[in-house]
Amino acid sequence: MSKSIDQVFVSAKQWLLSSLAGSSTWVIQVVSSLINIFALLAVFLTLFALISVLERKILARMQNRYGPNRVGPCGLFQPIADGIKMLIKEDIVPARADKIVHFLAPVLIAAVAILTLSVIPYGRNMTPFTIDGGVLFFFAVGSTTELAVFMAGWGSNNKFSMLGAMRAIAQMISYELPLIITVLPVVMVVGSLAPDQIVAAQADYTFGLVPRWFVFTPWGATAFILFFVSGLVESNRTPFDVPEGESEIVAGHMTEYSGFKYATFFMAEYIGMFAISGLGITLFLGGWHAPARALEFIPSYVWFFAKLSALLFVYVWIRGTLPRTRVDQMMNFAWKFMLPMAFTCIVAAAVWHYAGRGLRGWLWSLFVIALVYTALSLLLDTKRRFAPRVYRFAE
Amino acid sequence: MNSAAFTVIAIFTVAAALAAATLRQLMHAALSFAIAFVGVAALFFLLGAEFVGLALVFIYIGAVAVLIVFTILLTRRDVGKVRGFNWGGAIVAVAVFGGLTWSILKTQSLAIVAPHMSALTVKRIGAALMTTYVWPLQCVGLLLTAALIGALILVLEEKP
Numbered sequence: 001m002s003k004s005i006d007q008v009f010v011s012a013k014q015w016l017l018s019s020l021a022g023s024s025t026w027v028i029q030v031v032s033s034l035i036n037i038f039a040l041l042a043v044f045l046t047l048f049a050l051i052s053v054l055e056r057k058i059l060a061r062m063q064n065r066y067g068p069n070r071v072g073p074c075g076l077f078q079p080i081a082d083g084i085k086m087l088i089k090e091d092i093v094p095a096r097a098d099k100i101v102h103f104l105a106p107v108l109i110a111a112v113a114i115l116t117l118s119v120i121p122y123g124r125n126m127t128p129f130t131i132d133g134g135v136l137f138f139f140a141v142g143s144t145t146e147l148a149v150f151m152a153g154w155g156s157n158n159k160f161s162m163l164g165a166m167r168a169i170a171q172m173i174s175y176e177l178p179l180i181i182t183v184l185p186v187v188m189v190v191g192s193l194a195p196d197q198i199v200a201a202q203a204d205y206t207f208g209l210v211p212r213w214f215v216f217t218p219w220g221a222t223a224f225i226l227f228f229v230s231g232l233v234e235s236n237r238t239p240f241d242v243p244e245g246e247s248e249i250v251a252g253h254m255t256e257y258s259g260f261k262y263a264t265f266f267m268a269e270y271i272g273m274f275a276i277s278g279l280g281i282t283l284f285l286g287g288w289h290a291p292a293r294a295l296e297f298i299p300s301y302v303w304f305f306a307k308l309s310a311l312l313f314v315y316v317w318i319r320g321t322l323p324r325t326r327v328d329q330m331m332n333f334a335w336k337f338m339l340p341m342a343f344t345c346i347v348a349a350a351v352w353h354y355a356g357r358g359l360r361g362w363l364w365s366l367f368v369i370a371l372v373y374t375a376l377s378l379l380l381d382t383k384r385r386f387a388p389r390v391y392r393f394a395e
Numbered sequence: 396m397n398s399a400a401f402t403v404i405a406i407f408t409v410a411a412a413l414a415a416a417t418l419r420q421l422m423h424a425a426l427s428f429a430i431a432f433v434g435v436a437a438l439f440f441l442l443g444a445e446f447v448g449l450a451l452v453f454i455y456i457g458a459v460a461v462l463i464v465f466t467i468l469l470t471r472r473d474v475g476k477v478r479g480f481n482w483g484g485a486i487v488a489v490a491v492f493g494g495l496t497w498s499i500l501k502t503q504s505l506a507i508v509a510p511h512m513s514a515l516t517v518k519r520i521g522a523a524l525m526t527t528y529v530w531p532l533q534c535v536g537l538l539l540t541a542a543l544i545g546a547l548i549l550v551l552e553e554k555p
Contacts, residue, residue: 100423192518
């Protein structure tokens with residue numbers, strides 16, 4: 001019974017495809033891809049609508065107010081109202097803007113965000129796009145975002161847009177390095193770039209109790225934290241929302257966008273957040289596996305989305321808690337702390353592997369990480385806690 | 396199916412490349428250049444070399460295109476200006492094209508039917524890089540690190 005519930009979406013797709021039994025292979029391939037695409041869009045656009053209202057609700061709760069509560073029960077229809085508002089708003093394009101580039105930027109950024117969703121396994125046999133180098137696909141496609149942000153900034157012909165785009169690209173390139181390097185230990189340990197195999201490698205339980213997720217090893221926990229922080233930066237979320245810093249440069253590269261184009265940017269940002277959280281779940285949190293053997297009767301996709309909601313809540317929680325960082329602090333943090341720690345994760349994973357993947361390996365890799373962490377914190381401590389601040393680029 | 400896909404991708408790539416060569420706005424040309432790389436990556440996908448295709452997207456669109464765009468933006472004051480036809484560039488392009496055509500024609504023609512090979516997986520590329528080609532790989536790594544540090548030293552300002 002639980003098996004059939006687990007595979008209900010896969011069987012539904014098979015049933016839809018079985019009506020095409022007589023046609024040629026390429027028709028079936030195209031229809032199969034279309035079903036995947038529609039399912040992906042339906043699920044994640046609904047999730048986007050939901051998270052947009054839930055985020056406002058949670059933030060409101062943290063700031064001791066009510067949040068949206070007028071449209072529908074508990075304000076749940078707020079995203080529909082927002083959507084209609086965005087659709088009927090006037091679409092303003094600046095007279096001196098580069099029309100084509102200005103138009104293409106939101107299209108590209110949304111397309112890229114949706115493409116990155118496609119390689120994540122959402123449940124048993126539920127990867128929309130199975131590819132040998134899935135993790136590489138994720139980052140290769142994701143790196144196109146930088147170009148899209150640049151197009152938005154340059155095409156708007158506005159100095160706030162340009163400044164925002166510059167900031168965005170600087171921080172994206174800086175944090176892409178630790179993001180990709182923290183993925184490497186997992187790829188090394190599993191020996192594959194395919195998300196399905198990475199999930200399969202985390203299937204079992206140690207002593208029949210603790211799941212074998214990589215986050216429960218010292219290198220995995222470190223890599224996951226670094227990955228999560230880099231993910232925060234890549235999705236331009238507070239405390240790293242320097243590119244759009246409302247109080248400094250209006251809205252960064254989105255300054256000259258209005259109506260539905262602005263909504264598209266917003267959607268791309270949230271979908272990027274879902275994608276990076278999904279990848280984090282796949283790599284470190286055991287993908288769609290249940291946390292205990294007794295809970296395996298609950299379908300796999302429920303576990304995936306439960307983990308996704310937990311991570312998204314942390315995103316909102318951080319947004320409600322931390323103030324924005326300064327640009328130079330953020331850059332220093334990337335190059336002086338995140339990058340060395342990411343490299344340490346690789347070494348620690350190798351130590352863990354060669355010490356037999358058991359308790360001994362666990363302790364040795366913990367030792368390596370603790371050693372580097374202590375050394376780094378000693379080195380980076382400048383001992384100038386109350387020195388007057390020096391401005392290098394402004395008088 | 397495959398030949399139809401090849402035709403579509405080839406036309407797309409060539410059109411983007413032509414746009415990159417002929418568009419009058421420098422920034423548009425740079426962006427079309429990135430589109431041309433998408434086409435080339437799609438060709439690699441069609442041939443089953445997905446790693447090469449992904450690496451191409453990763454490096455040329457994620458890094459090189461951004462670098463080109465930034466170089467244009469930071470070094471030229473006349474980005475927005477429309478410029479005329481550049482004869483020097485055309486001559487260089489024709490020369491490169493001629494050289495390539497000449498060398499392709501001079502090369503012994505390969506067998507049309509490719510020898511049977513197992514799929515070029517990421518694992519095999521990794522194994523080859525880490526065993527057979529480990530010294531070239533390390534040398535390239537050293538060279539790139541040196542270039543990176545050199546660039547840093549060039550732009551490093553004296554602390555106030």
